Amino acid sequence: MTSPLQQKLKITGPTVITANRLTDGVVVWLKADGGWSAGLADAAVVNTSDDALKLLGVANADENRAVGAYPARVEIAADGTPRPVNLRERIRVGGPTIALPGAA
């Protein structure tokens, strides 16, 4: 399942594997036990390319539960939980940055 591109995976810091849940598209993160969570705080964090590749392999083998898996950089906050480092991943964690119509 792992593409040649992913085999050359290089990571530069703490990394998690993220995807979208098959049934409803909700953003999920891979946990250390191989399950998926809709909370980034539960994600398995890896620090080496080998570990990231291994985790990505687990994710890709589970595409009946989550699709489009890829590694995402995180930073570790003072309380030890992972936080997204770029805007795209912040939006995936927190949802659109705008008030949704009708919600006001």
Added chain:
Amino acid sequence: MYVYDEFDRTFLQERVDEFRDQVRRRLSGELNEEEFKPLRLMNGVYLQLHAYMLRIAIPYGTLSSDQLRALAHVARRYDRGYGHFTTRQNIQFNWIKLEELPDAMADLARAGMHGLQTSGNCIRNTTTDQWAAATPEEIEDPRLYAEIIRQWSTLHPEFTYLPRKFKIAITAAKHDRAAIRVHDIGLRLHRRDGETGFEVIVGGGLGRTPFIGKTIREFLPRHDLLSYLEAVLRTYNANGRRDNIYKARIKIQVHEIGTEEFTRRVEEEWAQIKDGALALDDAAIDAIRAHFKEPDFATLVDDPPELEAAKADPAFARWHANAVAPHRKPGHAIVTLSLKPVGGPPGDATAEQMDAVADLADQYAYGEIRVAHEQNLTLPHVAQKDLPALWRALDVQGLATPNIGLISDIIACPGLDYCSLANARSIPLAQDLTKRFADNDRIADIGRVHLNISGCINACGHHHVGHIGILGVEKQDQEFYQITLGGKANHKARLGELLGPAVPESDVVDVVERILDAYVELRTDPKETFIAAVQRLGIEPFKERAYAAR
């Protein structure tokens, strides 16, 4: 209004059943993602950042009030209570669950709607003038031909797997409201020596490599429409590059082999099929025409006293001058409903608004609604005497912002708030701009300006053809925006010119304001529009001002 027949309904029901089965097999693991993805795309289902997105076609931009109610129902029942009208006469729902998609589609199918031909490498939903069959400028209802194209292209065996998606737009009016010169094929209905036919424009498109389309035939008799389109598609299909998605669009082919050679190949192909099965006769065209029921227009006169009296209210007078256009029938008018309220996401409508517009369409507009590529709604047939009451009702729904065609009537794609391909956000920028330009006197004084925003180079927000175009780029995880000036989407379409280095998000609104301040100072008189001033002066004076304060 096009009236679907039994065949169409059965066909849609079968497609829903088929998709229901495909979803079931995907959820059970019988189909893997690679197998399923093309199937969902064929039905208009994308996977976005947070959820599945469902894109529903609104063929030639025409909706009945019941169809709009069906969209409101889907928004409420399966989504989060709103939808996004796009630049290609589609609506997108952003929060649909895969598990519930078949039910949503079944509900839509009952109203004659679907997501076919809204994604994938097929001939997409043919778009047209939202003022079709209403504007006095037009020579014939272009939707007839859009429907003829729809019937020919839906599941055309030869064209279901094209090298790339293929978009057709058609207009029958002098003023092009359908952006036909930035489509793969643009068709302009016109008359020559008493005969009706098409100017055929090929190879327009935006995206990474934008081109204005080239005219390959000045006049194509209308009976030859399908055979000629088939010849264009075959020429493209035979030579199209499938090896490189960036080069697979017809615009690249026309550019690489040249307009003349491309035309020669099309004409050669056409000569062989011209008189074959695709030739349209009058009976075939009339049969389609019979499906477009003209409303039973009342006999009325222009400028009735109720209307004249209402103009004493400056707020009504302002809206009337901005959002109401002449109709071909005396005593009637075309009304544009702004989906660009100050501070709102451009093109979004809530389920409540959709239901309200459906009711107003029944009450005042013969039950018909149109979707404009500028991401607004239109009531094409309203009696002038009803305009004051309609305006009051629209105002309650936040649909009467008098900004049609003005700086705050922004086209914007979903951008990074929703889209997995985005570099930067589009919607918050649009919101900030509408807040800066919230003063109705000021925006009316600035006059006609089209500002278009895309969150990445795919150009879904048409930034290349905005008078002011804004393109989101990313630099070291920060949002930056490139600004272009001088683009146009109409019959004199041209691409905008890059103003200079990209500016950070926090500066964009100021830069736009400085550009417009410069225009107000530099225009010869208030009648010289922004775009005319840019064409007269070039971008230099605007560039100087735009970057002055940095």
